Amino acid sequence: MPNFEAQIETLKAGIRDVPDFPKPGILFKDITTLLQDPVLFRRSVDLLVAACGDRAVDKVVAIESRGFLFGGAIAYRLGAGLVPVRKPGKLPWKTIKASYELEYGTDSVEMHADALGSGDRVLIVDDVIATGGTARAVAELTEQSGATLSAFVFLAELTFLGGRERLPEGDVISLIRF
Ligand code: AMP
Numbered sequence: 522m523p524n525f526e527a528q529i530e531t532l533k534a535g536i537r538d539v540p541d542f543p544k545p546g547i548l549f550k551d552i553t554t555l556l557q558d559p560v561l562f563r564r565s566v567d568l569l570v571a572a573c574g575d576r577a578v579d580k581v582v583a584i585e586s587r588g589f590l591f592g593g594a595i596a597y598r599l600g601a602g603l604v605p606v607r608k609p610g611k612l613p614w615k616t617i618k619a620s621y622e623l624e625y626g627t628d629s630v631e632m633h634a635d636a637l638g639s640g641d642r643v644l645i646v647d648d649v650i651a652t653g654g655t656a657r658a659v660a661e662l663t664e665q666s667g668a669t670l671s672a673f674v675f676l677a678e679l680t681f682l683g684g685r686e687r688l689p690e691g692d693v694i695s696l697i698r699f
Contacts, residue, residue: 525571528564533697535561536677550677550699552587552648565676565696566594572694573599576671579641580604582632584659585611587648591676595646604636606659617665619658630655632662639667650675650695653684660689 535555542549555561569591580602583592589605596603609618609629616631637643645659656673663670670691678685678695685693 525568528568529696532561532565532568532676533699536697550649550679552590552676556590566591566598568696569595569674569676569694570598572696573644573672573674577642578644578671580637580643580668582606582637582643582645582659582663584630584645584647584655588646591648591674592646595644595674599644601644604632606630606632606662617662619661619665621654621658623654628655630658630662632659632666634666637663637666637668641666641668642671643668644672644674645670646674648675649677649679650684650693651679652682653687656684657687657689664689 532555535558537551537554539549539551555565578599578601581592581596582604583589585607593603609631612631612633615634617634618629618631620627620629643663645656647656650656660670672692672694673688675695677697677699680698
């Protein structure tokens with residue numbers, strides 16, 4: 522029986538803290554140090570897939586841009602389709618949009634209107650959940666499409682920001698807690 526807790530600790534140790542990025546007062550969790558390590562990158566994907574259990578998944582919805590890095594690998598492993606969610610104006614086809622509150626003003630995310638079907642069981646994947654605003658907006662896109670949300674999946678969770686409480690009812694999987 523592998524020691525999951527010890528393995529998760531190695532992932533946690535592989536994430537670099539960058540103070541005051543992108544602005545003063547933010548402690549940025551830099552996952553590039555984990556990604557560039559062959560053992561840690563594979564381990565992070567393996568553990569995320571294991572944490573998803575045996576749930577049936579048709580599509581992985583990955584959030585720009587660091588969510589693509591894990592979402593693509595998870596979708597491949599699960600044999601699911603991959604759907605990118607992007608900032609406005611980046612996707613070429615007809616899109617649907619959801620907005621969310623920032624400290625000052627609002628921001629939006631877009632997904633192709635035909636990316637999800639009403640029977641699709643969906644995972645929403647990102648690297649980090651902070652306030653939860655982005656993931657919540659992506660859940661709205663999933664709902665607009667008539668798809669079924671199976672779970673949110675994050676490599677890391679900034680628990681002190683309470684993002685999980687802003688998400689709709691359902692499973693929230695996170696490997697690393699800060
Ligand atoms: P959220 O506040 O949950 O909507 O976070 C939005 C996005 O910003 C997520 O995709 C995270 O990857 C990223 N993010 C927010 N805060 C941090 C942080 N302290 N370190 C790294 N990424 C962050």
